[in-house]
Amino acid sequence: MSDETKTAELTALQAxxxxxxAAVYGYGVVGGRIGRQRQSEAxxxxxxxxxxxxxxxxxVxxxxxxxxxxxAAYALPFPVPDAAAAVRLAARLEERMAGVYADLVRATTGDRRGSAAGALREAAVRAVRWSGESVAFPGLAERSSGEETGAAGATPSASASVSP
Incomplete structure (x- = not known):
């Protein structure tokens, strides 16, 4: 593997x-607000x-x-005061993850590419389960909407808590 290829792969892995x-943090918020009927899914x-x-x-x-x-904490893309907002956040997290994994598929080869493709598929399926909607090319929808709010829909924050 060339140094340039290794650097590109490492950059995509780090992203x-x-x-x-951010998704783990976001699901901590989701889990605290989601209704009982979807707790096991969260x-x-x-x-x-x-x-x-x-x-x-x-x-890495x-x-x-x-x-x-x-x-320590991440700024959420919108307030999450209730179960309905928690469902929307979970869908947003998964849509963002699909985009990140689409980038990782492009940057990797071999087993890592296969793993990234599997992660992309899993994120896309979870996004559909949470939102009830699907897209033709998971991982690419974000790029067409012009949103730039961070890979998982949440951006790092210096605060240790999130206020809904």
Whole structure:
């Protein structure tokens, strides 16, 4: 692998790792606001993102990088005062993750590309489950809307808490 290819792959892995940190944080908020009927779905998504985060941490280290650390807190894209807003946040998180994993698919090869494609598929399926809507090309919808709010729909914040 050339140094240029390795650098591009490491950059994409770090972006995916940072997005997974934000998604884990976001699902912490979702879990605190979601209704009982969807708590197990939120917990499963939270666990899936934690597992992906841990795998990405290993991948970054395997390429000789220092894994990006999680921020203390993240600014959410909108207030999340109730279960309906929690569902919208979960859908937004998954849509953003699909975009990040689409970038990772482009930047990687071999097993990492296969893993990134699987993560893209999983994020797209979860996004449909949360939103009830699908897109033709998951991971590309964000780019056409002109939104620039961060990879997982949340941006790092210096505060340790989120006020809805």
């Amino acid at each position: 995916a790792l940072a997005a997974e940190h 917990r499963a998504a939270y666990d899936a993102h934690r597992a992906r985060r841990d795998a990405l941490t290993r991948d 280290r395997d390429l000789g990088g220092q894994p990006a650390a999680a921020s």
